[in-house]
Amino acid sequence: MMKRSLTAFVVLFSLSTAFAQSGGSAALGAAATTISGYINDLGLLIYAIGAIVGTVGGIRIYNKWTNGDQDINKEIVGWGGACIFLLLVPTFIAAIF
Secondary structure: OHHHHHHHHHHHHHHHHHHHOOOHHHHHHHHHHHHHOOHHHHHHHHHHHHHHHHHHHHHHHHHHHHOOOOOHHHHHHHHHHHHHHHHHHHHHHHHHO
């Protein structure tokens, strides 16, 4: 009997606190509006990071190529895939927001 009353007590008060937290949709709307203001800056930041990473990756591949490394094909494919990914990410982020 004590177990049932304790369970009922916990359920009752957990539901009352859940109903007390109103305004969630307004907060989400405000957050979405704030985030959508930063989309262009975020896209430029991702392009800048992509340029730095692409340059460093290109230099690594060039060094491996001039040293005669036999495993350069994996590096080129990985570097190219990373560059394509970094070019497409801002487009998808802008589409989401």
